[in-house]
Amino acid sequence: MRTTALLLITVLTLGAAPARAEPQVVSHQRGMLTHLGVGLLISGMFGLGLGVAGALGSSDASARLGAYGSSPTMAEQPTVTALQTRLFVNSVLAGVGLVAGAVAAAFGIGCILGDAPRPSVAFVPISQGGVFVLSAGF
Numbered sequence: 001m002r003t004t005a006l007l008l009i010t011v012l013t014l015g016a017a018p019a020r021a022e023p024q025v026v027s028h029q030r031g032m033l034t035h036l037g038v039g040l041l042i043s044g045m046f047g048l049g050l051g052v053a054g055a056l057g058s059s060d061a062s063a064r065l066g067a068y069g070s071s072p073t074m075a076e077q078p079t080v081t082a083l084q085t086r087l088f089v090n091s092v093l094a095g096v097g098l099v100a101g102a103v104a105a106a107f108g109i110g111c112i113l114g115d116a117p118r119p120s121v122a123f124v125p126i127s128q129g130g131v132f133v134l135s136a137g138f
Contacts, residue, residue: 037111040104047101054093061087
């Protein structure tokens with residue numbers, strides 16, 4: 001009986017795997033800050049597109065206005081007034097669109113980068129000593 005018990009203990013001891021700390025795989029789900037950042041980035045690209053369209057329209061209106069010279073006739077006056085209005089509106093659209101688009105895109109990129117996964121650190125003591133686990137996700 002004693003021999004059987006010793007044999008069983010020896011088999012169990014040799015067959016047992018040593019305790020190891022397995023690195024924890026933590027999947028980081030991006031949060032609301034990333035979704036907000038993507039929305040701001042898309043809005044910023046839309047604003048930049050409006051700004052470029054306004055700059056092109058302003059350039060076109062300026063070129064057409066230059067064709068009438070400095071003293072248009074009475075028959076040309078309504079056309080010149082319409083071109084001046086178009087030049088003003090497109091200039092404002094270009095300025096506001098470019099500035100607001102750039103600011104929104106910058107904040108969007110900042111929100112996306114601000115919601116990056118954080119590295120996790122764990123200290124797991126085991127019977128033969130300690131294990132230090134450091135993991136990071138991208």
